[in-house]
Amino acid sequence: MDTNQLSATFAALADPTRRAILARLAEGEATVNELADPLPLTLQAVSKHLKVLEQAGLISRGRTAQWRPCRLEPVPLREATHWLERYRQFWDGSFDRLSAHLQEIQKGNAHG
Amino acid sequence: MDTNQLSATFAALADPTRRAILARLAEGEATVNELADPLPLTLQAVSKHLKVLEQAGLISRGRTAQWRPCRLEPVPLREATHWLERYRQFWDGSFDRLSAHLQEIQKGNAHG
């Protein structure tokens, strides 16, 4: 996958406010106000966080009257998980997978 | 897990240079010079990246003569993966797990 996309995803996930927003969206769609309500931030700050999440592809937004409902988008989360899977050999104790993983790494799709 | 630790991990992973370093370390220990060699950066810049990775707990460093060999540490990668697992329901098509995941989320260990 695209390196920049992966960087954007991890950068987006690095902020606890944005992770809180994603956790909320895991329960279903929400408007900007609903997302901002439990957070100790101005609406504008939350709006900025949503922009970051949207540009990273982690959320998408509808448009109903003056509301812009946000919903979780799975693809970047899947890609991030996929990237991390490469390192699973280091902690899951199953060294059967080791050589397969190393081969995949050395195939050239190395540091995504 | 600790929110700050998770933030540090994702922030560290957000940089492609640092991901390249981790990919190299997945093949085994390496010194700072070995890590810097393929990178279009000064040694000092690489040293800074290693400091970030070390503070995030993603690497640890030995000390042999004037060399400070780096090695991959699995725990933060495991924790990051574990955090992402919570969202697996959104892409893996197995909706059997959905309710279990939602329950876990609502238990209160929500937005880590």
Place this chain on the structure above:
DNA sequence: TGTATATTCAACCATCTAGTTGATAAGCCT
């Protein structure tokens, strides 16, 4: 002792980030 190698520290700089306040835009409702 003196030099080469490996690595870090310090200072500096440009850019990005996360927040603020205030103004603006878009859509409903009377």
Place this chain on the structure above:
DNA sequence: AGGCTTATCAACTAGATGGTTGAATATACA
């Protein structure tokens, strides 16, 4: 039309980030 709600845009600020160059530290080796 006018007012309320929802949300974004614009400008600004403080602090973090990622890079540089130059100096310092630590260890080996002749």
